[in-house]
Each structure stands twice: as C-alpha cells, then as structure tokens.
C-alpha cells in the first residue's frame with residue numbers, strides 16, 4: 001500500500017527529511033493556506049472601502065483596469081501584509097525542502113541512478129544543451145536555483161526540490177502524485193474526443209513527469225514521451241517513473257525545436273508550460289506542435305485562463321504572481337491571443353478553441369457536486385484554480 005507524507009504519495013526518491021524538516025514543511029504549507037483562505041478574501045473589501053475612495057479623491061476617477069487597481073492598492077498596509085505573507089510562505093516552502101535535500105543529495109543522486117537503470121524507456125540529458133535564458137536566468141516562482149541549478153552532470157537536485165516543493169506549493173490540491181492536470185486532461189480527452197485513441201503522445205515541459213504519467217495509465221498502448229529543457233528534472237522524472245513501476249521516456253529537448261521528425265505524434269500536451277516560456281518562444285512552440293502532429297492529431301495546452309475571461313480586480317489579484325513570485329511572463333501571457341497564435345502556426349480557425357477540463361481531484365472527492373465551469377473561481381497562484389483547468393485545444397486537419 002502506498003504510504004503518504006502530509007498527503008503526498010511516498011516513493012523511493014521523494015525528499016522529505018526528518019521530523020523537524022517535516023514540521024517546517026507543514027508550517028510553510030499551512031501559512032500558504034492561511035494566506036489564501038483568510039487574507040486573500042479581505043482584499044476586495046479593503047479595495048472597495050479604503051483604496052478605491054482614496055484613489056478617486058486623488059485622481060478624480062475610479063480605477064478601471066488592473067494596473068490602476070494595483071496603483072490604488074500597493075500602498076495599503078493590508079495589501080502589503082497579504083503580499084508579504086504570501087511571499088514568505090513561498091520562500092519558506094522551498095527552503096524547508098532544500099535543507100534535507102542538501103543534506104542527503106549524494107544518496108538521492110545514487111538512488112536516482114539505480115532506479116533509472118530499471119526504466120528501459122529512453123533518458124537523454126547533456127551538459128552541452130543550450131537552455132533558454134528565460135529558464136536559466138531566473139529562480140522561477142522563487143524556487144532556489146530554478147529548474148537548471150548547477151550541480152553534478154548526473155544529478156537530480158532541481159527535480160527533487162520541485163517534486164516535494166510543488167506539493168507544498170499547491171497545498172495538496174494537485175493530488176497525492178501532483179498529477180491533477182494530467183489526469184484532468186486525460187478525462188477531458190476520454191469524454192470529449194470521441195474515439196480518439198492516441199498511439200504516440202508527447203508531453204512538452206514535463207518537469208518531473210507529474211502530468212506525464214497519467215497518459216501512460218490512460219493510454220497504456222501508447223508510446224509516451226516527456227521533454228523538458230532541464231537536465232536534473234528529466235533525470236529525476238526518469239527515476240521517479242521507475243519508482244512508480246512504469247516505463248516512460250524523458251528527453252532533454254526544447255519545445256521550440258525538438259528534433260523529432262514531422263508527424264511523429266498524434267497527441268501533444270503541455271501543462272503550465274506556456275506561461276513559463278516567453279513572447280518569442282510561445283509562437284514557436286505552437287509551430288513546432290503543428291509540425292510534429294500527424295494529420296487529425298490534437299495539441300492541448302493546459303495553462304492559465306486569459307485575462308479577458310475575468311474582471312479587472314481578479315486580474316489584479318492574479319497578476320501579483322508577476323510582481324512577487326518571479327513569474328515574468330505570467331501576466332503578459334494572459335493577454336496574448338492564443339487562438340490566433342494557433343491559427344498562425346497552421347491550425348484551421350474552426351479547429352481551435354478554449355475549453356475547461358474539470359479538476360479530476362474535485363470530481364473524485366465531490367463527485368455529486370463538481371463546480372460548473374462558470375462558477376470557477378481563480379485564486380492567486382498557478383496551482384490554485386477553482387473548478388477546472390483552462391485548455392487550449394487545436395486539431396490538425398485530417399489528411
């Protein structure tokens with residue numbers, strides 16, 4: 001039977017640490033939850049009751065967009081307390097994993113290498129790989145060292161940090177295996193793409209394979225491959241997959257230029273990859289998907305909802321990630337016309353649309369009352385949506 005640690009499913013290379021480490025991890029997760037559940041709801045009344053009248057008095061008009069709302073709120077002590085507490089929780093959660101990771105790194109790397117040897121699907125990583133600077137230059141979402149932290153050529157540190165850290169970051173909302181996005185998109189495909197049974201599946205920006213593995217479970221006959229620009233993450237993904245008794249290949253490749261042959265896949269997916277790329281890379285990812293798809297194949301990107309789907313106050317809340325969580329492309333990505341971008345990449349307009357994939361975990365634990373897509377609440381963080389994941393779906397014309 002699978003054992004769990006604060007709700008996360010244990011496996012042979014999960015970094016948990018000792019009792020004190022776990023206490024720090026629980027505290028960081030609780031502080032994050034407190035910020036979301038208790039402080040966040042206070043922002044709207046503070047805006048309406050205090051910041052808005054003050055702004056109006058100073059400027060003669062009400063704030064109309066998220067930039068002006070931000071201007072009105074940024075000097076308010078309640079907002080500052082919220083933003084500061086959220087940031088502290090974020091830094092704490094990573095450091096609570098980093099400490100046991102650093103103490104145990106040699107044995108974690110050794111175990112990963114041993115496990116990886118039992119996963120017969122390919123693993124590819126190289127110290128010569130050209131990592132895009134929007135990944136290498138930043139400690140994304142305050143993760144120390146980012147996805148490509150420098151360490152030994154064969155190490156898995158960034159992957160190990162991400163696996164445990166993201167469980168705390170998402171406050172367990174991604175499920176015991178951190179795989180809710182993959183599961184939700186698999187369910188979406190089974191329900192909505194009648195008779196579609198992919199045989200070659202590519203997961204772009206797979207990190208440690210959290211969302212990749214559900215595709216192997218759901219489409220067991222298919223060849224499933226995860227790619228990512230981070231060497232420690234693909235190595236960790238390969239080992240973690242073996243720890244879970246599965247065989248899936250993980251390759252260090254760039255989603256904008258993958259080196260696979262034209263028409264290699266009938267399903268290409270990504271989960272929260274796009275908002276961590278750049279304005280230049282994102283169209284190239286779409287073009288690469290179009291090139292790699294077989295006729296009739298699907299591209300599905302699960303990511304953040306565009307700003308036009310919500311009001312300016314919610315935009316302001318969400319855009320705090322850009323300002324305080326080292327997410328430089330977070331807000332800008334939500335303003336892009338992704339449907340047009342898919343058309344520009346080659347997809348026919350009628351075959352491109354946004355949809356909503358209900359969260360698998362919500363359906364599993366509250367099967368009788370899943371939230372309607374219209375009711376979904378967007379909370380402040382990429383791992384804290386409401387009723388479902390936003391999916392951009394495009395089909396390549398059949399031959």
Ligand SMILES: C[S@@+](CC[C@H](N)C(=O)[O-])C[C@H]1O[C@@H](n2cnc3c(N)ncnc32)[C@H](O)[C@@H]1O
Nearest residue numbers: 147205206207210211228229230254255271272
């Ligand atoms: C938020 S993580 C994705 C999480 C993962 N898909 C999951 O569901 O658990 C974003 C990942 O995208 C990767 N990435 C960013 N740009 C990339 C690119 N051009 N090609 C491949 N991977 C990329 C990063 O290295 C990082 O691992």
